[in-house]
Amino acid sequence: MGAKQSNNDNFFVALIKFILFLGILYFASGFTYQFALAVSGAADVDILLLPGTVFFAFCYYLFVKDLNEAYKKIQTFFFRTPVLSYLVPFLLILAAIVYFVLIKFFSVAINRAVFVFVGGFIVSAHLIFVSHETRGESFGQFAGYLFNLSLYYLVNIMLLAAYFNVVFNFNVLRVFFDGLEKSVAVLRGFF
Secondary structure, X not given: OXXXXXXXXXXXXXXXXXXXXXXXXXXXXXXXXXXXXXXXXXXXXXXXXXXXXXXXXXXXXXXXXXXXXXHHHXXXXXXOOHHHHHHOOHHHHHHHHHHHHHHHOOOXXXXXXXXXXXXXXXXXXXXXHHHHHHOOOOHHHHHHHHHHHHHHHHHHHHHHHHHHOOOOOOOHHHHHHHHHHXXXXXXXXXX
């Protein structure tokens, strides 16, 4: 009787995580849309550069080289806990620092398209790493995986926005709240 109750509780928790994932996914799509519009407006680069970067990173992992072992070593070297290594892409922080120093102290002109590509590739590679490391087998593990991955995505897209703020002049918090506002407005339309 106790094992059956435990399975029902696990299924209930997994179902709640799956429903929360759907809500977070909805918000993440609104935020991503607003983020892409802000970057394309501020960066004066093609809006398709970001999805192209994600596609390139995915194809690189799929057809050329799986970088997960090397990436795992980098992440675990700088972040000793798994949660931080999944949550924060160290290479993105390092790239932001390098670009900041190049721009502020050496007055180097930065190619904006390359800057966007580097940031997008690092975040894409990081999310591929996280998805490989945290996937599960059962429905409960899969629901937890989707829930956690959606939270990691939101944190990483906010870090990418902060990275882009090194070169481009746009308000990261405004983009965040505009995405939230649009998502809530569309969600209200359903009810």
